[in-house]
Amino acid sequence: MDLTHLHPMIVHFPIALLIVGFLSDIIGLLTKRDFFTQAGFYLFTLGALGVIAAFITGGQAGDGIVEEGALKQALETHEEAATLAIWVTSIAAIFRIALFLLKKYSGVLKMVSLALGLLAVMTIARTGYYGGELVYKHAAGVQLDLGFGTSSIEKDND
Numbered sequence: 001m002d003l004t005h006l007h008p009m010i011v012h013f014p015i016a017l018l019i020v021g022f023l024s025d026i027i028g029l030l031t032k033r034d035f036f037t038q039a040g041f042y043l044f045t046l047g048a049l050g051v052i053a054a055f056i057t058g059g060q061a062g063d064g065i066v067e068e069g070a071l072k073q074a075l076e077t078h079e080e081a082a083t084l085a086i087w088v089t090s091i092a093a094i095f096r097i098a099l100f101l102l103k104k105y106s107g108v109l110k111m112v113s114l115a116l117g118l119l120a121v122m123t124i125a126r127t128g129y130y131g132g133e134l135v136y137k138h139a140a141g142v143q144l145d146l147g148f149g150t151s152s153i154e155k156d157n158d
Contacts, residue, residue, distance in 0.1 A: 007054065007061035011131065014050030017043050018089065018124050022117045029114065041100055044117060048093035051124065055086045071138045078130040085123035092116035 021043030028036030058079075067075055096113050099105040105113065134140040 004061040004063070007057040008135075010050065010057050011054045011128070014047045014054050014089075015124055015128050017047030017050055018117075018121050021045075021047055022114075022121050025114060025117060029110075037105070041096060044096060044120075045093055047124075048089050048120075051086055051089045055082055058082055071134075071140060074130070074134050074138050075140065078127065078134055081123070081127040081130050085120070085127045088116070088123045089120040092120040 021040045023040075024036045024043060025040035028034070028038075028040055062075060062079065092113070095116055096105075099109055099113055
């Protein structure tokens with residue numbers, strides 16, 4: 001298996017884990033049930049670890065793409081979004097873990113943590129949107145088999 005295939009296999013996990021973790025935190029806030037708050041903590045933490053894995057595998061996947069024209073700009077936009085997402089998500093997760101370990105997840109600190117979580121979800125959604133554009137609009141990494149063998153879809157400059 002080619003290592004460039006790992007990125008599309010991994011990216012959906014951090015997206016789902018962060019969103020569901022954040023929603024679980026909101027449910028915990030509204031219902032005051034510890035189960036949802038604890039689930040949110042673990043889901044968000046796993047999602048943050050997944051963001052790191054997606055970032056690393058994304059670098060490997062990008063190495064296999066010829067960067068020219070509109071594809072180059074789209075890839076750079078996705079990479080910039082991913083860099084922002086990994087920073088914001090890491091800060092949000094580290095803050096949340098610190099609050100968990102110090103048993104200070106309440107009041108204003110809880111609201112700051114939730115705001116950082118929302119920001120992380122938004123940056124991940126933005127990164128996913130640009131990643132989707134790479135595949136569906138620019139066909140990055142897409143291969144087409146018409147029965148004559150496999151060839152990469154490339155823009156013909158003729």
